[in-house]
Amino acid sequence: QQQVKQSPQSLIVQKGGISIINxxxxxxxxxxxxxxxxxxxxxxxxxxxxxxxxxxKKEGRFTxxxxxxxxxxxLHIMDSQPGDSATYFCAARYNFxxxxxxxxxxxxxxx
Amino acid sequence: xxxxxxxPKHLVMxxxxxxxxxxxxxxxxxxxxxxxxKAKKPPELMFVYSYEKLSINESVPSRFSPECPNSSxxxxxxHALQPEDSALYLCASSQDSVGGYGYxxxxxxxxxVV
Numbered sequence: 001q002q003q004v005k006q007s008p009q010s011l012i013v014q015k016g017g018i019s020i021i022n023x024x025x026x027x028x029x030x031x032x033x034x035x036x037x038x039x040x041x042x043x044x045x046x047x048x049x050x051x052x053x054x055x056x057k058k059e060g061r062f063t064x065x066x067x068x069x070x071x072x073x074x075l076h077i078m079d080s081q082p083g084d085s086a087t088y089f090c091a092a093r094y095n096f097x098x099x100x101x102x103x104x105x106x107x108x109x110x111x
Numbered sequence: 112x113x114x115x116x117x118x119p120k121h122l123v124m125x126x127x128x129x130x131x132x133x134x135x136x137x138x139x140x141x142x143x144x145x146x147x148x149k150a151k152k153p154p155e156l157m158f159v160y161s162y163e164k165l166s167i168n169e170s171v172p173s174r175f176s177p178e179c180p181n182s183s184x185x186x187x188x189x190h191a192l193q194p195e196d197s198a199l200y201l202c203a204s205s206q207d208s209v210g211g212y213g214y215x216x217x218x219x220x221x222x223x224v225v
Contacts, residue, residue: 032212032213034212034213034214036216041218041219041221042218042219043115043117043201043203043216043217043218043219044154044201044214044216045216046213046214046215049212049213089153089154093212097142097144097159097161097166097167097205098156098159098167099156099214101153101154102153103152103153104151104152104153106151
């Protein structure tokens with residue numbers, strides 16, 4: 001059973017456009033929701049994260065929107081750049097030290 | 112120092128070999144993790160160490176043996192692996208098992224079992 005469902009599997013966006021990646025979960029005990037960015041051959045890097053008592057968090061071009069009642073959260077990348085091309089994973093934390101990852105979204109930003 | 116350092120970066124081993132992966136961090140993080148990642152898949156948790164004690168073992172086969180010699184070091188000992196164990200092995204750390212939020216991941220060890 002997949003704890004965190006992520007969509008789409010892949011995404012192509014033009015440079016300057018908005019990239020949107022969605023995640024959904026069922027377990028209301030999750031208490032922290034990070035997004036990771038992974039380039040080929042590298043480990044995932046923490047991009048931005050949110051706690052469930054906040055509906056939105058923005059850091060530069062990256063925004064997380066969180067809908068607690070719907071148990072959904074999403075990553076928005078504004079003004080997408082070719083350098084943003086990577087695989088993005090959402091995750092949810094359970095019991096302080098156990099993270100469940102979504103299946104990943106491969107983003108390709110076309111010049 | 113805000114990095115998790117993993118060595119070696121690449122490893123090729125035969126099914127009868129014994130090898131070890133090493134992970135090091137100097138951020139004062141008290142929780143350390145081993146993850147396995149297959150191509151185009153998310154990382155899968157293998158082990159969690161909290162304050163140098165094994166706190167989670169996700170039913171990993173005994174041919175993988177973790178070790179945490181001190182708060183900065185984490186090893187993964189490998190023995191009699193199978194070709195299907197070929198993957199990217201990621202180490203991560205976080206501040207502590209209660210207050211820690213996100214992980215800091217290393218770049219991983221690309222393991223090929225032949």
